[in-house]
Amino acid sequence: MLSVHSLQAAYGASQVLFNVSFEIADGEAITLLGRNGMGKTTTIRTIMGLLPTLGGEIRMNERPITHATPEMVARMGVGLVPEGRQVFPTLSVRENLVATAANRLGRSRPWTLERIYEIFPRLRERANQSAATLSGGEQQMLVIGRALMTNPTLLILDEATEGLAPVIRAEIWSCIKRLKADGQSLLLIDKNIHVMKKLADRHFVLEKGRTVWSGNTADIERDAELVHSYVGI
Template sequence: MLSVENLRAAYGESQVLFGVSLDVNEGEVVTLLGRNGMGKTTTVNTVFGLLKPRDGRVSVDGIDLTGAEPHRVAEAGLGLVPEGRQIFPTLTVTENLIATARARGPGPAKWTLERIFDLFPRLKERRRNMGNQLSGGEQQMLAIGRALMTNPKLVVLDEATEGLAPLIRQDIWSCLSRLKDEGEAILVIDKNVDALTRLADRHVVLERGNVVWTGSTPDFLATPEIKERFLQV
């Protein structure tokens, strides 16, 4: 579904990615792991056209989207839950959800307002509240719901639970587990490695803009030195 091949990117003269490659298949959950500053968000930004690559290739279902504008990447079926949530603060919850909503294909949309409210009952309770009146956890739920309302082929979450209270984190992990059970393809970044290994099928580890390890969850759990060497502060 998503294929990233030998991706290289830089901010000005400072190169950050040195040939990142990863794939996400239909219905698969893949993590992008690494300490802060290792290139995870830069990889996401480059995939979504927010940063133009120096080299490499990004494709979705075989369609070349390398360096494409963000709206084209969204039209191809990628939905982003960005770091920092970035919801619309002066729109209500409902307005945030319908602002970017779209259906794909001739049939009915898989994700509708009603389904989002079923997934996140708290958002239904706060549906008339403005975005800036929500807690951090509610804003993250709203950001996930907004991405799902584009009915994407793949949902990408950058720092899925960063800065959230423990109970809210559990709500987010439960949501992602439900999405996986429903066959959603997910690429997720987060620092909670234990939760990620319970959720994900495969893992990609970055170190200074390079992929240093990739493998399945059983392989990851059987190789504790990967966590000790590349993920612990």
């Protein structure tokens, strides 16, 4: 579904990505692991067209999107749950959910308000409430729901549980588990590697803008010392 090969990117004159490579198959969940500042979020921003690509290649369903705009990437079926939540604060919960709703790829069972309310009942209770008045956990649920309402073939979640209370983290992880069981392709960035090992099929470790290790959960257990040296788990 998504293929990233030898990706390079920079902020101005400062190069951040030097050689990032990974791929996601249809229905697969993968993680990008690494300490802070190793290039994980920069990789996501580059895939989404929010940061120019210096080199390498990005392909979505065999089509090149290396230099695509964010609008083009979204229309091809990539949904993003960005780091830091970023709700539309002056809109209600319901308005946030329907603002970007679409089924451009013609999914047979598209995401609807009712389906979002089913997985996040709190959003139903606060449907007419301003998004700015929600708790941090509720805002994160809203951003996930908003991304799902675009009916993406690939959903990217960047630190979706960061800074949340344990009970809210568990609720979001339960949602991710449900999405994977439904066949949703997922790209996950999360510091809770012990949970990610159970949720994802494969894992890619980034170190200073390079992919330095990859494998499945059994491989992580086998190479625990090596992975620990990169990730610090």
